[in-house]
Amino acid sequence: MRSELFASNRYVSKFRPAVMLERKLVKEPIRTMGPARVELPSPENFLKKHSKEPKLPEQTQSSKDVHKTCSFTERKPPVPRRNDKPLMGIHTKRDFLKETPELVPMKPQPACVDTSKGHKQVLENSGLVPKFITRKDFGRVPAYLQQRSEAERRAREEYENFVKAEREQRAMKHMTEEERQAILKRLKETWDKLHHEYQALPLIIDTMSQRATKDCLERQMKQLEDDIDLFERFKIIYIPNDD
Known part of the structure; x- marks a missing residue:
């Protein structure tokens, strides 16, 4: 009595029928162990040669008609008879050899076989x-x-x-003797002029301007003396070009 009461009060989901139906739809019978009984093959239906090779579908009358119409769209001229005479004396200016150079027979290239297996070079x-x-x-x-x-x-x-x-x-330019003598003469004249100015200075020099004038004259005279000595000692003198 107690067990019947417990079974009657047990909870049952309302989706149970839908779940059972879905399970039956997905389930595949005899998938794991195979069928319980296997039908034995008949001795008359034995495996024949080339029976599993792929075969082309058999041609029907419609496919044959399509093949004929597509392949032979134009009818070829008939074969000439034995007693038919060919046309003679027909000339044309068309040069078929120039139009189709690939039809001209070409001489084969010379080659040699260098191995026993026929390798050609x-x-x-x-x-x-x-x-x-x-x-x-x-x-x-x-x-x-x-x-x-x-x-x-x-x-x-x-x-x-x-x-x-x-x-x-x-290159250096060679100074001639006339040019050397002329320059030497001008240097001496300039030295004489400066020497005359130097001797005209007073004996007592006590101002800055007089002292500066004396120093300038002495420097110029010293430079002229060096140049005069150089021109007198060396007879051959080279000077650079003005360019």
């Missing part, structure tokens, strides 16, 4: 036959090398001319 680029010695320009200097040598020669000449001009521009 073209003789033209193999180096086994003379190729370059038969050319007209064989043994001559190529044109691009001649142009390069000419450009180098012109550049060398321009550089040598530039260096020569710079050397001549920087």
